Amino acid sequence: MIKVGIIGATGYAGVELVRLLLGHPQAQIAAVGSVSFEGKPISEVYPNLAGLFDEVLVKDDEVLARSDVVFASLPHGLSEEYAARCAETGKIFIDLGADFRLWAEEDYQEWYGLDYHRPELHRAAVYALPELYRERIRGERIIGNPGCYPTSIGLGLYPALKNGLIDPNSIIIDSKSGVTGAGRGLSQTTHYPDCNEAFSPYKVASHRHTPEIEQTLSDIAGGPVKVTFVPHLLPVNRGIVSTIYASLAQPVDLGEIHALYERAYAGERFVRVCPEGAVANLKNVRMSNYCDISLHLDERTGRLIVISAIDNMVKGAAGQAIQNMNLVCGLPEETGLTMAPPAF
Numbered sequence: 001m002i003k004v005g006i007i008g009a010t011g012y013a014g015v016e017l018v019r020l021l022l023g024h025p026q027a028q029i030a031a032v033g034s035v036s037f038e039g040k041p042i043s044e045v046y047p048n049l050a051g052l053f054d055e056v057l058v059k060d061d062e063v064l065a066r067s068d069v070v071f072a073s074l075p076h077g078l079s080e081e082y083a084a085r086c087a088e089t090g091k092i093f094i095d096l097g098a099d100f101r102l103w104a105e106e107d108y109q110e111w112y113g114l115d116y117h118r119p120e121l122h123r124a125a126v127y128a129l130p131e132l133y134r135e136r137i138r139g140e141r142i143i144g145n146p147g148c149y150p151t152s153i154g155l156g157l158y159p160a161l162k163n164g165l166i167d168p169n170s171i172i173i174d175s176k177s178g179v180t181g182a183g184r185g186l187s188q189t190t191h192y193p194d195c196n197e198a199f200s201p202y203k204v205a206s207h208r209h210t211p212e213i214e215q216t217l218s219d220i221a222g223g224p225v226k227v228t229f230v231p232h233l234l235p236v237n238r239g240i241v242s243t244i245y246a247s248l249a250q251p252v253d254l255g256e257i258h259a260l261y262e263r264a265y266a267g268e269r270f271v272r273v274c275p276e277g278a279v280a281n282l283k284n285v286r287m288s289n290y291c292d293i294s295l296h297l298d299e300r301t302g303r304l305i306v307i308s309a310i311d312n313m314v315k316g317a318a319g320q321a322i323q324n325m326n327l328v329c330g331l332p333e334e335t336g337l338t339m340a341p342p343a344f
């Protein structure tokens, strides 16, 4: 059994890790950490866990001491220190935040307003979107788990960009996220009367996921890609739907596009290319590690429309982090992640 610990276990992504890891046949949750609730059973903070997992929340030092794999699910800027301590003691460190996602420190400085204090850790880290970078991830020990929006977009565009199907500088992305994406903290925008019965774009063309999205798309395309990205707050708890528009590089019919996506994702356990005519819907991926992708052609304008749906808490955070743990620990990637999404 792999002994795993979670720092930031009382956050939304942290408690989702708990939920999923309780069903993982090869992992044992050795410790859960909290600053605010130290000394209390986690089931007091999250009563859905009562009787299932009543572990007492401990200090982060204790989480590190008891675990071989450490997940950090913290606000940005706090993870370097934990990664350093894991590196010194030979533990695997999986960061659900943004601290190990960006390859260029200038991007991190510009979009997060923070510096890299330990550049050697960033050089040792891997950006871990398994379907694209599986071979880079295997055997690594500092794992930067991708952001939720970039996961849906990177998977949605990979086959089209890799195969030169679209003009890389024509990409416009319109994403919608459920409210859990904003985390457990209270804020005016996620206050019930403000977000319920509302639907609001935010951080229009200025969201901090933009450099991460462009990093992945540029890497796939083999040259610089810039995108227009507009996220929206959708009044549901979970899920992200990204609708992505791009001009075709040359005329091609929908059947060929479908064949190309199906070939690219053949054998991928967690990516489902919807049949021609079907539309990806977050209802079909909720509570699961799936990314559903549907493909549409606007023949009048020559634009490809890709719709990509994930559960932000699972494929967009905790599920993908466990997929990465499985990869680095040499387990089948789907271990503990084979749950079917509920029908409603």
Ligand SMILES: NC(=O)C1=CN([C@@H]2O[C@H](COP(=O)(O)OP(=O)(O)OC[C@H]3O[C@@H](n4cnc5c(N)ncnc54)[C@H](OP(=O)(O)O)[C@@H]3O)[C@@H](O)[C@H]2O)C=CC1
Residues within 6 Å of the ligand: 008, 009, 010, 011, 012, 013, 014, 033, 034, 035, 036, 037, 072, 073, 074, 075, 076, 078, 096, 097, 098, 146, 147, 148, 180, 181, 182, 183, 184, 185, 312, 313, 316, 317
């Ligand atoms: N929600 C989502 O959909 C996704 C989240 N992520 C990433 O996962 C990480 C966690 O996100 P999420 O779970 O949503 O966030 P939350 O705000 O829900 O949780 C963060 C937790 O970190 C703990 N914490 C420890 N130190 C501090 C500190 N100094 N200031 C504030 N909190 C602290 C808090 O718990 P305590 O006080 O008990 O210690 C808190 O519950 C973030 O980096 C986020 O970017 C990634 C993808 C998707």
Ligand SMILES: CC(=O)N[C@@H](CCC(=O)OP(=O)(O)O)C(=O)O
Residues within 6 Å of the ligand: 096, 097, 098, 146, 147, 148, 149, 177, 178, 179, 180, 181, 182, 183, 209, 231, 233
């Ligand atoms: C709806 C909502 O607020 N979503 C969050 C993004 C989700 C997330 O947690 O992304 P990181 O992992 O990069 O923090 C936001 O826009 O900031």
